Amino acid sequence: MVVLGAGFAGLAAAQGLAGLGVDVLLLDRHNYHLFTPLLYQVASALLDPSQIAHPVRATVRRRRSLRVRVATVRRVDLDHRLVETDRGPVAYDHLVVATGSTTDDFGVAGVDAHAQPLKELPDALALRNHLLSQVESAQWETDATRRRTRLTVAVVGGGPTGIEYAGALAELLRLVLAREFGHLDQREMRVLLLEAGDHLLGAFAPPLQRYAVDQLRRRGVEVRLGTRVTAVEGGRVRLHDGSEIEAGTVVWVAGVRVSPLPGLTGAGDAAGARGAVPVTATLQLPGRPEVLVIGDGAAVVQDGRPLPMIAPVAIQEGRHATRVIAAQLRGEEPPAFRYTDKGIMATIGRHDAVVEVGRWRLRGFPAWVTWLLLHLMLIISFRNRLLVLINWAVNYLFYDRPVRLIVRAGPDRDREAVEGPGPRG
């Protein structure tokens, strides 16, 4: 069997399937599994990439029946049961598609060219480099307007990623960098959080939404609700009311849509909201019982509402994929999927978060401790837990962000220099 994608859904499926004793091939573009909930902490110079990105092979080291390969999937040929990759075709008997989602620009002009996304690990590193470079450049600016622009960050999108990054950024600028850039006026450092809707954190209860706005404002984030961005340009965002904001850094976290996988849906118009692929109640592709779609890419409706594109849904769907295929292998009817809501949470900053589990709501310090312990628990590997804990402690106690590096890998010379006709398809 072949699993496409080593995100939360794909990894859970691959590990479960390997546990059945069948041969599994797991394909991903990257050689690592990314713990996306903490991605914003890489972008805000708090964590190193290796603390949230774990080599897939290391994760599945003990599972002998599970092979891992790095490849970019280009197309699925359902009729011939083939996956076409940049490394050549791969045949499957059962296929689990977990290729995830990507940043959605919602058709706004200039997002791709001028805004920094925050969805993948390279995005987080690019954003860290960009932001720190702007602060360094600001040191040389003699013109006050340009200096202020360089020190202004506009975060577009008031979902969990937006508020967590805006909160972390306000702390980075005010508590860490301001101590070291003594010659800069702190008031010139601005973080704006722009949200088109009337409230932040759409999935949370209204009291927690209001709490998040208040707390972010108290921490120096300029929260602007009902503010729709109509275009992003170099050093500037344009708003729906015709006004504009000069910002040297524009972070686009307004939302995601499904990564398209050609061949998966017969016609493009069959796709659901944000490009999600309609599946049966058992997560199978209609008419193709050998193909399952799970994670962000699957359009699953439960109690009349589509399930959100979040990690807990992906993990539960990944585990369910194993149950479906196990039933198929036994010749039984596959079970229907049902998501068990374990709650949602988002952190705002030092000592502060919001947590909602059913009707149970937490905020402030107890929510923050809950968030902290849960995320520590969920991080893969004991080493990473220890390292993340140390970095968090350093940040907490010494107001230091240890990963304030402007660095990118040098050119990979001759990556494909080995000659001869390759196995590429």
Add this chain to the structure above:
Amino acid sequence: MVVLGAGFAGLAAAQGLAGLGVDVLLLDRHNYHLFTPLLYQVASALLDPSQIAHPVRATVRRRRSLRVRVATVRRVDLDHRLVETDRGPVAYDHLVVATGSTTDDFGVAGVDAHAQPLKELPDALALRNHLLSQVESAQWETDATRRRTRLTVAVVGGGPTGIEYAGALAELLRLVLAREFGHLDQREMRVLLLEAGDHLLGAFAPPLQRYAVDQLRRRGVEVRLGTRVTAVEGGRVRLHDGSEIEAGTVVWVAGVRVSPLPGLTGAGDAAGARGAVPVTATLQLPGRPEVLVIGDGAAVVQDGRPLPMIAPVAIQEGRHATRVIAAQLRGEEPPAFRYTDKGIMATIGRHDAVVEVGRWRLRGFPAWVTWLLLHLMLIISFRNRLLVLINWAVNYLFYDRPVRLIVRAGPDRDREAVEGPGPRG
């Protein structure tokens, strides 16, 4: 006063000068100080960049009279006492030049285009990405020759960096990756160490040199002495005897030369060995008492021999720079510099190193413990010490290299988008 370069020499000088209470401006291309002795551990997937690269501003946080700026130095104008940078001109009264060294290709064709250097942090990340990509690509190769080529690494240069990287690489391939790439034949993974001279580790005593060769061979490194590389091509190195070695990764650590700084020497021909700038016994530029040259860039002869381009020399010269300028400020005669040799060491791998302090020689386990403790001690910041120790322990106990990530920062969109005439000169 202005210090150029935040390496070992420049940082020591800047900190010393700031301690005198005078205003110091420290310029560097990067926003971090790099602990180069452990750079090969980033390239071999053992350490994260932030564990050996420390933000310069964090290092000098408490020194109020020391300002740090990121800029690329283009030229020195000695007559007008100006440093020309990509951010505009900077005037100085006293200037300390510590701009370091760069990889020397010794005129060998193809080094720049086809070999991976290992001198700066981006080099180490590029090498890690390249090497891991080759191993991943090898998984897809059906042709045995091409697969072997992808799995062959040729390390050129038998100095400390060469032997430390070759040793670390042999362990990465044989002890870590071989466990995870079960379908690859271990014997196809080869590490070659090519040295033009008759022995490795030129600066060490002959018994330690021979010991290093034996131990590397025992660990699976193919050490070839008296082997001069005449050209590097895509996937291949050519040797002096006309033969060639197919290698998907070529690492060039054959030596370094001084980074040229235009304007520093009146005529290019005034430079000494490997481009070093001749200085007085007090490390001053002849005829320019307000300019000191320290670190790799200074040609200092002691007891008839030029001092080597190593960190201990750089640090001692950096400290001496403060003494010279302090004497000048008091109107006294500046003292002459004298290097105190504290010894040299290099690690070969698990349980193994060579240490030489005067006539005192250590090898094997006690040398390894000495190397380990000393390097832990020298790393900047308590956090980094702790993190490095954890990574070393994980590697030692679980045969795991936690930073096996193929990742590079995404594009920095609009880094210089802020409009208007900049302060650039």
